[in-house]
Amino acid sequence: PTVANINQADSDGDGRGNVCDNCPNVANNNQVDTNPANGIGDACEVITVPTPCETADISGTRIKPNVYFDLDNSGSMDTDTSETVPSWCCCETDSWGNCEYSGYCCTTTLTRWEVLMNAINSKATTMTTNFNVGAAYYPGMSSNSDEPKECIDLLPDRVLSDFNACNVAPDGGTPLPHSLNNIRLRKSYEFTPDPLNAERGKAVVVITDAESADFSMTDALNYTTQLKNTGIKVYFMGFAGVNESNMVSLAAAGGTTPWYKVTDTNSIITALNAISAAMIPCTVTVPLNDGNDDPTRMQVSINNNGTLIGVAPGTPNGWTYNTASKTLALNGSSCTNLKSYATAAADPSKVGVAVKVACKVNCTPSAEICDYLDNNCNTLVDDGIVCNCGYEVCGDHADNDCDGQVDEGCPTCIPHPEVCGDGIDNDCDGNIDENCSGSGCDPEPEICGDGIDNDCDEAIDEGCPTCNPDPEVCDGYDNDCDGQIDEGCPTGSECDPEPEICGDDIDNDCDGLMDE
Numbered sequence: 476p477t478v479a480n481i482n483q484a485d486s487d488g489d490g491r492g493n494v495c496d497n498c499p500n501v502a503n504n505n506q507v508d509t510n511p512a513n514g515i516g517d518a519c520e521v522i523t524v525p526t527p528c529e530t531a532d533i534s535g536t537r538i539k540p541n542v543y544f545d546l547d548n549s550g551s552m553d554t555d556t557s558e559t560v561p562s563w564c565c566c567e568t569d570s571w572g573n574c575e576y577s578g579y580c581c582t583t584t585l586t587r588w589e590v591l592m593n594a595i596n597s598k599a600t601t602m603t604t605n606f607n608v609g610a611a612y613y614p615g616m617s618s619n620s621d622e623p624k625e626c627i628d629l630l631p632d633r634v635l636s637d638f639n640a641c642n643v644a645p646d647g648g649t650p651l652p653h654s655l656n657n658i659r660l661r662k663s664y665e666f667t668p669d670p671l672n673a674e675r676g677k678a679v680v681v682i683t684d685a686e687s688a689d690f691s692m693t694d695a696l697n698y699t700t701q702l703k704n705t706g707i708k709v710y711f712m713g714f715a716g717v718n719e720s721n722m723v724s725l726a727a728a729g730g731t732t733p734w735y736k737v738t739d740t741n742s743i744i745t746a747l748n749a750i751s752a753a754m755i756p757c758t759v760t761v762p763l764n765d766g767n768d769d770p771t772r773m774q775v776s777i778n779n780n781g782t783l784i785g786v787a788p789g790t791p792n793g794w795t796y797n798t799a800s801k802t803l804a805l806n807g808s809s810c811t812n813l814k815s816y817a818t819a820a821a822d823p824s825k826v827g828v829a830v831k832v833a834c835k836v837n838c839t840p841s842a843e844i845c846d847y848l849d850n851n852c853n854t855l856v857d858d859g860i861v862c863n864c865g866y867e868v869c870g871d872h873a874d875n876d877c878d879g880q881v882d883e884g885c886p887t888c889i890p891h892p893e894v895c896g897d898g899i900d901n902d903c904d905g906n907i908d909e910n911c912s913g914s915g916c917d918p919e920p921e922i923c924g925d926g927i928d929n930d931c932d933e934a935i936d937e938g939c940p941t942c943n944p945d946p947e948v949c950d951g952y953d954n955d956c957d958g959q960i961d962e963g964c965p966t967g968s969e970c971d972p973e974p975e976i977c978g979d980d981i982d983n984d985c986d987g988l989m990d991e
Contacts, residue, residue, distance in 0.1 A: 490869070490889050502868045537827060538802065540676035540754050542602070543629055543664040544595070544610040545654055546641060547683035552588040553645040554684075556714075558739040559584050585740075587714055588645045591682055594743035596637045603635045605751060605824060609663060610638060613654040614647040623654040629666055649686050652694035655679075655709075659702050674758050674802050679729075680750060682712045682743075685721040692721060699728040710753075712737055712746050752817040752826075757810035759828045761796070761803050770796050772833035772852070775803065779816045780825040803830055845877035892928055892935055949986045 484493045486500055493499040497506050498516030508516050564581035565574035585593070595602075602608055607629055615624025626641035658664065664677045679702060699709050709729030713722040715736045726734035731753075735746035763770065775794045776783035787793040792807035805813055805828065817826040838852035845862035849855060867876045869885035888903035895911035910927055918931040923939035942956035949964035964985070972985040982989045 490886075537759050538671055538675050538756050539632070540606050540678065540756055541629060541664050541666070542606040542608050542754065543658060543677075543679050544608070544627075544638075544641075545623060545658060545679055545681045545683075546591070546610060546612040547649060547651070547681070547685075548588065548612040548641075548643060548645050548647075549614060549649040549684075549686065550646050551649070551684050551686045552591070553586050555584045555586055556590055556739060557584075558590055586645070587684060590740045591743060592638065592642050593740045594747065596639070597740070598744060598747050599635050599637045602747065602751065603633060606754070607631050607633070607666065608635065610641050611654070611658070611663065612641050612643065613650050615643070619650045619653040620657075622650045622657060625663065629663065631666055631669070648689040649683070651681075651683060651685070651690050652698055655681070655695060655698040655702065659698060659705070659707075664707055671760070671800065671802070674797075674800055674804075676754055676756050676758070677706065678708045678710060678750075678754055680710045680712065681725070681729075684714050685711075685718040685725065692724070696724060696728045699725055703728065703730040710750050711735065712743065712750075714738065748823070749818065752820070752823040753814055755814055755817040755823055755826060757805040757813055757828075758802050759830065760801055761830050761832060762801050763832065767834055768832045769835040770798060770832070772835075773803070774831040774833075774855075775805075776829045777805075777809070777813050777816060778827050778829040780820060780822075783829060784812070803828070844879070892933065894933065895931060948988065949982075 485491065485496070486493055487496070487498070487502045491499075491503075491506065496516075497503070497508055497514060498519035501516070501519055503516045503519075506516055508514065559582040561579035562581045562583040563577060563579055565576075566578050566580035567575045569575050608627065609625070609629025610627040611623035611625040613623035615626075616622050627635070627638065658679060664679055665672060669675065702709050708731050709725075710731045711722055711726045711729060712735040713719070715738050719736070722734040722736075723732075726732045735749065737743045737746055761770075761773075773788070773794075773796065775786045775788070777786060786805060786809045789795065790806050792809050794803055794805050794809065796803045804810075813826065813828065817823040820826050838849065840852045841850045843850045843858060843860055845857050845860060848857075851858075862877060867874075867880075867883060867885065869882055870889040870891075872881055874881050888900065890903045891901045893901045893909060893911075895908050898907060900907050910929075919929050921929045921936065921938060923936050926935060928935050940956065942953065944956040945954045947953075947955045947962060947964075949961045951960060953960050973983050975983045975991060977990050980989055
């Protein structure tokens with residue numbers, strides 16, 4: 476009523492003229508504007524759904540496992556393999572036996588130790604990025620009780636370009652049992668201090684030809700089992716066709732069946748990749764945000780190279796959270812699935828655990844309804860139900876916004892044409908059944924342009940022409956609706972428009988009116 480609205484246009488039919496409507500194209504008689512309060516009705520803005528307040532994932536928060544390599548450097552590792560490499564030599568001599576030119580025209584056969592060093596050097600950067608790595612070789616000491624010789628101390632987050640510190644010429648016997656036992660006693664697979672020691676994965680990787688002529692297999696199996704029983708898996712890698720029955724038994728004792736059978740550099744690299752995949756951690760750190768995050772409101776997924784597979788909470792096969800260490804663990808089949816995805820992946824580092832943590836809220840669980848809220852307090856909005864909700868439309872007697880209320884926030888009266896005999900003020904003018912006779916409507920011919928249902932057929936101004944006749948005025952319009960414009964008005968030079976002069980009985984401004 477306070478803004479000129481000459482044609483009373485109301486595009487959305489909500490009883491609010493376009494010039495006054497904060498959302499003229501969507502019915503919103505209640506004119507709600509809270510999302511945000513910016514002068515545009517909420518019905519015309521995108522509804523903002525709450526999102527979790529923090530995300531932690533494997534890429535930044537995984538607990539890096541410890542891997543300790545125990546390398547067999549005994550004399551039998553100097554045995555040739557079938558792998559050869561080009562080598563520098565004299566390629567051609569003259570008639571006197573002098574070398575005319577040299578180059579890589581010869582081949583050299585690599586030993587077991589050489590292919591082992593080639594393989595672990597090629598994977599050094601990758602392995603020491605994904606794991607905390609240490610290494611030792613045997614024999615390397617003067618007595619069995621001192622084996623093995625540590626060549627790389629296990630330290631956290633140290634990246635190496637090679638394992639050349641361990642590259643010494645093979646020689647001597649195979650004190651494998653003593654090497655395993657002393658790694659166990661020294662806890663060479665740990666570093667201190669380590670606040671996450673209890674949660675951190677640990678393993679020993681033994682690369683050997685398992686020549687048992689000079690050591691006791693019974694002792695080797697015993698010490699391997701003791702390592703496994705303390706939570707340290709022992710992986711065994713050996714050469715095909717060499718003491719394979721010993722390798723089968725040792726891998727079983729270490730809890731890592733089957734053993735990894737290798738023949739050359741590439742097969743050792745493949746075995747190292749498989750061991751890396753098997754050691755993908757099922758535990759991640761999830762540091763909470765100054766007490767604002769709620770560990771009971773988490774979404775946990777396996778991230779398989781960008782594809783998220785949801786994990787249910789709880790044991791034996793879901794996830795559990797340790798509030799003391801702020802770590803989350805996958806258990807049972809969910810951990811097995813994680814490792815399976817990693818084993819099958821071209822890049823195991825692309826497989827991990829993604830965790831979304833929602834903020835703490837004062838949430839009392841109730842049945843989920845379509846209201847853009849997390850009613851059941853599981854961090855999901857309107858989950859498990861089909862919603863087709865919008866904003867409330869006044870006067871349609873429907874719960875449009877799915878909040879269980881009808882026409883809330885609407886004015887008490889929504890204008891409609893007056894209906895005679897219903898005892899209601901339909902047009903919201905304070906009068907009931909006005910222009911009606913008795914209990915009904917007193918019909919009379921429809922009067923065009925008065926906005927009233929004169930003939931009592933519940934239609935206003937029906938049958939009226941689009942043009943309502945008025946006296947013709949020289950203004951460029953067909954005022955009298957006869958199809959002619961400004962008929963009877965002077966033309967050409969008969970009238971020279973100028974400002975109207977009152978009292979001279981002349982149409983000074985040539986609009987067909989005098990002294991107006």
